[in-house]
Amino acid sequence: xxxxxxxxxxxxxxxxxxxxxxxxxxxxxxxxxxxxxxxxxxxxxxxxxxxxxxxxxxxxxxxxxxxxxxxxxxxxxxxxxxxxxxxxxxxxxxxxxxxxxxxxxxxxxxxxxxxxxxxxxxxxxxxxxxxxxxxxxxxxxxxxxxxxxxxxxxxxxxxxxxxxxxxxxxxxxxxxxxxxxxxxxxxxxxxxxxxxxxxxxxxxxxxxxxxxxxxxxxxxxxxxxxxxxxxxxxxxxxxxxxxxxxxxxxxxxxxxxxxxxxxxxxxxxxxxxxxxxxxxxxxxxxxxxxxxxxxxxxxxxxxxxxxxxxxx
Amino acid sequence: xxxxxxxxxxxxxxxxxxxxxxxxxxxxxxxxxxxxxxxxxxxxxxxxxxxxxxxxxxxxxxxxxxxxxxxxxxxxxxxxxxxxxxxxxxxxxxxxxxxxxxxxxxxxxxxxxxxxxxxxxxxxxxxxxxxxxxxxxxxxxxxxxxxxxxxxxxxxxxxxxxxxxxxxxxxxxxxxxxxxxxxxxxxxxxxxxxxxxxxxxxxxxxxxxxxxxxxxxxxxxxxxxxxxxxxxxxxxxxxxxxxxxxxxxxxxxxxxxxxxxxxxxxxxxxxxxxxxxxxxxxxxxxxxxxxxxxxxxxxxxxxxxxxxxxxxxxxxxxxxxxxx
Amino acid sequence: xxxxxxxxxxxxxxxxxxxxxxxxxxxxxxxxxxxxxxxxxxxxxxxxxxxxxxxxxxxxxxxxxxxxxxxxxxxxxxxxxxxxxxxxxxxxxxxxxxxxxxxxxxxxxxxxxxxxxxxxxxxxxxxxxxxxxxxxxxxxxxxxxxxxxxxxxxxxxxxxxxxxxxxxxxxxxxxxxxxxxxxxxxxxxxxxxxxxxxxxxxxxxxxxxxxxxxxxxxxxxxxxxxxxxxxxxxxxxxxxxxxxxxxxxxxxxxxxxxxxxxxxxxxxxxxxxxxxxxxxxxxxxxxxxxxxxxxxxxxxxxxxxxxxxx
Numbered sequence: 001x002x003x004x005x006x007x008x009x010x011x012x013x014x015x016x017x018x019x020x021x022x023x024x025x026x027x028x029x030x031x032x033x034x035x036x037x038x039x040x041x042x043x044x045x046x047x048x049x050x051x052x053x054x055x056x057x058x059x060x061x062x063x064x065x066x067x068x069x070x071x072x073x074x075x076x077x078x079x080x081x082x083x084x085x086x087x088x089x090x091x092x093x094x095x096x097x098x099x100x101x102x103x104x105x106x107x108x109x110x111x112x113x114x115x116x117x118x119x120x121x122x123x124x125x126x127x128x129x130x131x132x133x134x135x136x137x138x139x140x141x142x143x144x145x146x147x148x149x150x151x152x153x154x155x156x157x158x159x160x161x162x163x164x165x166x167x168x169x170x171x172x173x174x175x176x177x178x179x180x181x182x183x184x185x186x187x188x189x190x191x192x193x194x195x196x197x198x199x200x201x202x203x204x205x206x207x208x209x210x211x212x213x214x215x216x217x218x219x220x221x222x223x224x225x226x227x228x229x230x231x232x233x234x235x236x237x238x239x240x241x242x243x244x245x246x247x248x249x250x251x252x253x254x255x256x257x258x259x260x261x262x263x264x265x266x267x268x269x270x271x272x273x274x275x276x277x278x279x280x281x282x283x284x285x286x287x288x289x290x291x292x293x294x295x296x297x298x299x300x301x302x303x304x305x306x307x308x309x310x311x312x
Numbered sequence: 313x314x315x316x317x318x319x320x321x322x323x324x325x326x327x328x329x330x331x332x333x334x335x336x337x338x339x340x341x342x343x344x345x346x347x348x349x350x351x352x353x354x355x356x357x358x359x360x361x362x363x364x365x366x367x368x369x370x371x372x373x374x375x376x377x378x379x380x381x382x383x384x385x386x387x388x389x390x391x392x393x394x395x396x397x398x399x400x401x402x403x404x405x406x407x408x409x410x411x412x413x414x415x416x417x418x419x420x421x422x423x424x425x426x427x428x429x430x431x432x433x434x435x436x437x438x439x440x441x442x443x444x445x446x447x448x449x450x451x452x453x454x455x456x457x458x459x460x461x462x463x464x465x466x467x468x469x470x471x472x473x474x475x476x477x478x479x480x481x482x483x484x485x486x487x488x489x490x491x492x493x494x495x496x497x498x499x500x501x502x503x504x505x506x507x508x509x510x511x512x513x514x515x516x517x518x519x520x521x522x523x524x525x526x527x528x529x530x531x532x533x534x535x536x537x538x539x540x541x542x543x544x545x546x547x548x549x550x551x552x553x554x555x556x557x558x559x560x561x562x563x564x565x566x567x568x569x570x571x572x573x574x575x576x577x578x579x580x581x582x583x584x585x586x587x588x589x590x591x592x593x594x595x596x597x598x599x600x601x602x603x604x605x606x607x608x609x610x611x612x613x614x615x616x617x618x619x620x621x622x623x624x625x626x627x628x629x630x631x632x633x634x635x636x
Numbered sequence: 637x638x639x640x641x642x643x644x645x646x647x648x649x650x651x652x653x654x655x656x657x658x659x660x661x662x663x664x665x666x667x668x669x670x671x672x673x674x675x676x677x678x679x680x681x682x683x684x685x686x687x688x689x690x691x692x693x694x695x696x697x698x699x700x701x702x703x704x705x706x707x708x709x710x711x712x713x714x715x716x717x718x719x720x721x722x723x724x725x726x727x728x729x730x731x732x733x734x735x736x737x738x739x740x741x742x743x744x745x746x747x748x749x750x751x752x753x754x755x756x757x758x759x760x761x762x763x764x765x766x767x768x769x770x771x772x773x774x775x776x777x778x779x780x781x782x783x784x785x786x787x788x789x790x791x792x793x794x795x796x797x798x799x800x801x802x803x804x805x806x807x808x809x810x811x812x813x814x815x816x817x818x819x820x821x822x823x824x825x826x827x828x829x830x831x832x833x834x835x836x837x838x839x840x841x842x843x844x845x846x847x848x849x850x851x852x853x854x855x856x857x858x859x860x861x862x863x864x865x866x867x868x869x870x871x872x873x874x875x876x877x878x879x880x881x882x883x884x885x886x887x888x889x890x891x892x893x894x895x896x897x898x899x900x901x902x903x904x905x906x907x908x909x910x911x912x913x914x915x916x917x918x919x920x921x922x923x924x925x926x927x928x929x930x931x932x933x934x935x936x937x938x939x940x941x942x943x944x945x946x
Contacts, residue, residue: 021518026544030514034507043746054752106936107890109696114929121925124376128356129348146543216507220539221562224506224532236548237756246750268515278471278772279498282764287556288757289743296747347921371918376925379873381864385676389915392669393662406777407864410788471772472870501772 019272036157037212044208052248060119063230065213070132070223087210091234094206098199358581401426409433448483461493469530509536528553538563642887657913678797686852688855694892695751702763704872712776712867716735737850745842787862825892
């Protein structure tokens with residue numbers, strides 16, 4: 001957890017020195033707004049990774065849920081219900097993933113790979129890329145207006161994060177997630193139901209992706225039908241950089257939040273610092289590698305022996 | 313043993329059956345740059361209409377994402393399948409030209425539309441607007457909005473997008489020649505994602521507070537940039553660019569978006585089919601200077617280019633007439 | 637045992653595919669078309685072959701497509717801008733591939749950072765360097781015909797890529813199934829700590845497979861540039877997904893410890909035939925994605941079912 005924290009502090013110090021305009025309140029607000037959907041999805045992904053699974057289908061899920069929200073709103077449903085529909089759709093997709101992984105025991109990377117490709121291609125086939133337009137005017141900001149909307153969306157995202165943090169820390173459900181990821185067999189012997197935990201974690205991931213889709217979609221007046229490309233990589237990178245271990249059982253939602261904030265800040269920070277657009281991707285990759293390398297070196301130094309003797 | 317036997321049996325049976333159909337209907341294979349793009353979806357509408365009028369079989373296929381290799385593979389498949397005409401909107405000029413030349417040596421007629429290949433790789437190019445023409449129109453709007461001097465920024469598609477890079481090349485030339493007092497401060501990619509265009513525009517307005525015009529040269533970037541300017545409350549900034557009228561309409565009405573440049577995409581698809589048909593039937597050949605294209609009337613043929621027209625500017629006054 | 641059963645089901649799928657497309661498609665069952673299928677899948681084939689031993693160790697390499705782009709750009713740059721002769725430029729591309737693979741190897745084998753994360757980072761880094769070096773814009777082309785023959789030429793109906801693909805398939809097959817290295821890789825995939833405790837040279841073997849992957853990406857880059865006649869930073873987009881799908885479809889377990897090169901080749905063939913067949917049958921390309929998704933789940937479900945019974 002400390003790696004993203006220090007990296008973020010370092011980045012902010014550089015910005016304070018070289019591009020103080022970054023700290024303009026309007027800019028910070030816009031960055032938080034942009035990060036809101038990623039924060040919500042990162043909460044779900046943290047749970048998934050904690051249980052030693054992965055979900056690379058959330059980008060396609062995002063696209064599908066956004067389209068569903070738009071289509072429902074266009075058909076006359078009140079926006080709140082359309083939003084609920086998006087979340088429900090996400091939960092449904094998540095439950096399919098969960099069934100295949102938990103019940104049938106299929107590897108999550110393959111299941112979600114199939115879901116990612118299947119969903120996106122089907123969506124593309126049906127929509128041919130044509131956006132969902134001419135939505136009712138209360139779709140944007142859910143009718144709250146720009147000022148309220150721009151406050152509610154990040155507040156909601158942070159609220160979801162806070163509630164989830166509380167649940168993970170203080171409820172048996174949260175402990176079950178950690179236990180399942182740490183050692184599923186031991187958890188089972190201790191009376192927990194790791195398969196159920198995994199199933200519900202995927203459902204939660206789906207529902208949270210649906211919510212993320214909604215929070216993203218209501219910032220605009222229409223719905224793009226192939227959004228979310230690369231979203232899963234963004235979220236996974238944030239969770240991993242935030243300190244949640246891919247091997248399961250170790251990590252925190254606080255770390256993931258920091259990971260999201262760090263990675264969401266890097267892009268705009270580079271622009272403020274005058275970097276050219278065509279070096280963006282290389283710098284993003286470098287930052288991910290730097291973060292995990294530092295973490296690995298720390299592990300070697302602190303444990304005094306090879307980190308490989310850490311349980312896999 | 314049984315596995316190999318099964319495969320052998322299948323092959324024997326299928327070789328005996330043969331496949332596909334041979335009839336006297338002209339087959340035109342038309343490929344967009346990628347299928348998930350509403351711009352091309354509207355071209356298809358026009359193409360389908362023309363195909364019905366002309367009684368031509370239209371095969372519409374292409375990559376689902378902009379992958380340079382995929383377009384080659386689709387053309388290869390069409391060569392194998394056997395079609396009469398191939399009509400392609402070219403994503404990567406050099407790459408595709410190789411396989412288009414191959415198609416021509418097999419007797420297949422080749423035309424390009426929307427984006428050209430190398431001239432010796434195709435018979436005709438259905439041109440809706442030259443890259444130079446597009447650049448001039450966009451620069452003209454920007455200059456008008458800035459009163460001849462000032463800063464502007466560009467939101468493009470992806471950094472590797474061939475069309476956009478060509479337009480940018482021409483744009484810089486036009487700026488140097490005609491509008492030396494306009495400064496292009498930065499070019500940021502949107503990767504054809506509206507949200508990305510939105511966020512890049514927000515950042516650009518803050519990093520370069522002197523920017524007064526945002527030029528969005530990718531379809532999803534136009535509403536993205538316009539929404540960003542609108543939400544920023546910067547009434548001194550306007551947007552122009554290249555985009556679909558349907559996406560642009562609300563922002564044109566708002567006033568945030570001053571103008572959206574494009575052409576009638578349905579007409580483009582329509583004209584492409586008519587060109588393909590004329591080429592296959594021999595009505596279009598070197599020396600011909602005009603082409604009769606159904607509801608589009610007579611179109612000018614300039615050497616090896618069939619001209620749709622000049623870039624069209626959608627404004628808040630005329631955008632209602634268009635349905636795409 | 638399970639890998640073999642998955643292979644059988646996959647071979648059956650392939651046979652059914654061929655039968656369907658033979659009926660629906662035009663000129664599908666021709667030698668010419670078979671050649672085209674091989675030509676189109678040569679690059680992803682090389683990547684899938686190199687991924688097989690990696691996935692065997694329980695690892696993964698998401699960066700292969702991006703490394704392909706970087707090698708392609710290095711090739712184009714050294715030839716066009718620095719004026720190097722083609723063989724030397726090719727050497728530079730291969731060096732770039734080996735360097736990229738070495739970076740992955742260093743982080744995975746020496747620092748023991750999980751491969752998913754390392755290659756997620758290099759996935760961005762490699763293509764990012766290619767984009768940065770070309771400003772995204774630069775597109776190298778007009779290569780000499782002798783070089784282009786590598787990607788566009790044929791001897792009769794056999795495309796020029798066939799030889800390279802065949803050589804790679806044989807080499808990887810020997811590595812995985814006939815050399816002790818292969819057994820070591822399986823052991824690592826089964827239990828990396830167990831392998832270490834048993835005294836196996838884990839770090840060395842892991843380094844080997846990731847460096848090999850880099851080499852494969854470089855050779856694939858050369859084939860790609862020769863086939864398309866251009867070298868640009870967007871080369872190989874999405875290739876890693878196709879390659880991983882082929883390997884997994886072929887029965888190699890993503891958890892590691894169990895795998896088959898023959899399965900990878902079958903998986904590759906299934907995917908390539910699917911794409912080609914759909915096009916020749918005038919069916920929409922999106923169907924390929926949907927069918928692939930179904931095949932993946934079905935193939936894995938079948939392998940699970942067989943596993944339970946044994």
